[in-house]
Amino acid sequence: MSPTDHPLEITLEFSCRKDGFAWKRKTYLVKTASGELDSVSLSWSKFRSDLESLRSAMPGSAVVERLGRRLRKLIRPTGWAQDEAVITDAIRVGRPVHLTVRADNADEIFNLPWEMLQLRGGGSIGTLSGCLVQYECGSSVPRDPLPHPTGRILFAYSKAGGSWVPYEAHLEVIQEACQLSGLHFDPTEDVLYGVTRKTLSEKLTAETDRPITVLHLLCHGSRLDDSEGSAYGLALDPVDALETEPDVVDATRLRAMLFASPRNALRFVMLFSCQGGDSGTPAHSVESVARMFHRQGVPAVIASRLPLSCPGSTVLAQALYQSLLVNKENLRTALSVARKRLLAEERSFDWISLQFYARAKDEAALFPFSEPPLRSKAAATMPDLMLIRHEAYSRAHGMPTAEDAPALFANRHVRPLITFDQASALSERRWENLAPEVARLASRDGVLRRAFDERDTDILYFGFPYVSFAVLAGYLAKTRPVHVIDYDRARGRFAWNQVVKDPAPLLKVECVSKKRGSAARVRLSLSAKVQSQACEAVLSASDVRLDLHFMLEDPSRGIVNRESQLMEYAHDIREAIDKHLAGNSEFKSVHVFAAVPVSIAFHLGRALAATGLPECFVYNYDAQDTPAYKWRLSLQAASTGRPAITVFPL
Structure with a gap:
């Protein structure tokens, strides 16, 4: 691996006083990769209409452009100009770029679509080849990872809350990729048909010689309204087969069900659902499902912050499994391929909606089915x-x-x-x-x-x-x-x-x-x-x-x-x-x-x-x-x- 293959790591770390959230102007401290700490003022009222527009199936390119410019304007008073120059130089020579957005007492920052951040010249950073935008939140959950990844996939799906989900197409994608890569996958043991909160909990917490390391969850998302605003949960089959309404499970209940024990083998979670990422009211007490999995110590989580189309979900699954399992590439490459395919093949805005949770400099998170490649000492050093x-x-x-x-x-x-x-x-x-x-x-x-x-x-x-x-x-x-x-x-x-x-x-x-x-x-x-x-x-x-x-x-x-x-x-x-x-x-x-x-x-x-x-x-x-x-x-x-x-x- 040459020095240009060693990723450039850039962080934007936001912090503020823990005084609640309102749709008004708020001041944040921002720490950039240069180490400088600067103050920025964010007028949430100006972002509100565009963020709400993102919830629609087709928000429009004008929304993407406005948000990209506003994000750039927001961080302009910080040391971002220096970071941007380094990013531009890295892109020019083909060096990968990882931009990590962190927050301390400022969870609302995760609701901003940083993939849309415009670089000098007008391009959105999340759409550039070799650029990975990832989100990182604090976690005190002790991790006891497996010494070697086994790569067992659990495919769980539910049609509750809607007329249809493309479960057959997703299952075919998984089976084909596992067959080509030699990864063991047993449809009788590794698929939850009509998943309920009970069957999901039992499967993920069971003691077994084949612990589940990858969760592929396909279902509808469902909006939950309360006095704070709105959050989103997952629509699963009801535990009682006689019930007709979907069982909407939010992040709080999922956390209680799946992470009662600190021992957890999950390395990678893929949420194929509408608004599984950060959507709804910023800084809502009930966090997004994606952020919950990440905060509980799962190294890599992919979700959609916007409505996810059924055809788009299948294209996303194909791109991820082909890149990760068959081509033995990392998640940075896999997400880049997925965005390009979604942009080229689908009319929806699925290409810009993908949200990726991982920690900065956690290279193992980018290889959920294998160990990261060994780096030589020379490769890890700078030019x-x-x-x-x-x-x-x-x-x-x-x-x-x-x-x-x-x-x-x-x-x-x-x-x-x-x-x-x-x-x-x-x-x-x-x-x-x-x-x-x-x-x-x-x-x-x-x-x-x-x-x-x-x-x-x-x-x-x-x-x-x-x-x-x-x-x-x-x-x-x-x-x-x-x-x-x-x-x-x-x-x-x-x-x-x-x-x-x-x-x-x-x-x-x-x-x-x-x-x-x-x-x-x-x-x-x-x-x-x-x-x-x-x-x-x-x-x-x-x-x-x-x-x-x-x-x-x-x-x-x-x-x-x-x-x-x-x-x-x-x-x-x-x-x-x-x-x-x-x-x-x-x-x-x-x-x-x-x-x-x-x-x-x-x-x-x-x-x-x-x-x-x-x-x-x-x-x-x-x-x-x-x-x-x-x-x-x-x-x-x-x-x-x-x-x-x-x-x-x-």
């Missing part, structure tokens, strides 16, 4: 970390360590430091050396491009380059994942602040357009205010058709101090450039005037590397020069080996 120190504006002393970026350095082999020194040639503003130094920086055989071209490594870029040089470095990196870290002047180190939890200052975007001119001017006022008068000394105002200005209310040096803040700003900058500049034939050139830290400059270069942009010039500012923007660099010219520097006369 090598390559450090590149870029010096041009001045020399940089020291380099980041595990103390400065713990998550980045964890389980890494750190290669010897690479220093790209341009300060020697450019000190004392020797602009005659600019052209050869830019050519050296952008050379296809140079240090930087060779590093960017190397596969299976991670890169950390830092130092004191000119802003235009850092923009060029990002431009050359294009979509290659690169970590960037800024200099913390208060600590005298290249480090991100691990302590600050206050919300980052809002990055404002102003766009002013005119009907004349052919140039787009981009100003970034983060470290200092970029004055339009200074820009006009080298770029005539009459040439500017559009002025795109990114600004902070109180710009200052060192204001970008967290990686999550960097990634959020980088995302906003890229979106604005894509919206206002990319593909617009009115612009013949783009002119960048940036007062930004190195990290923002690098990500700005990546944004400018997008296709559909005309020639981009980055201007260098120095108050000692006349004009203050003494020279500029053409990104396209530099990257293709053409003359790229223009020095302006006095």
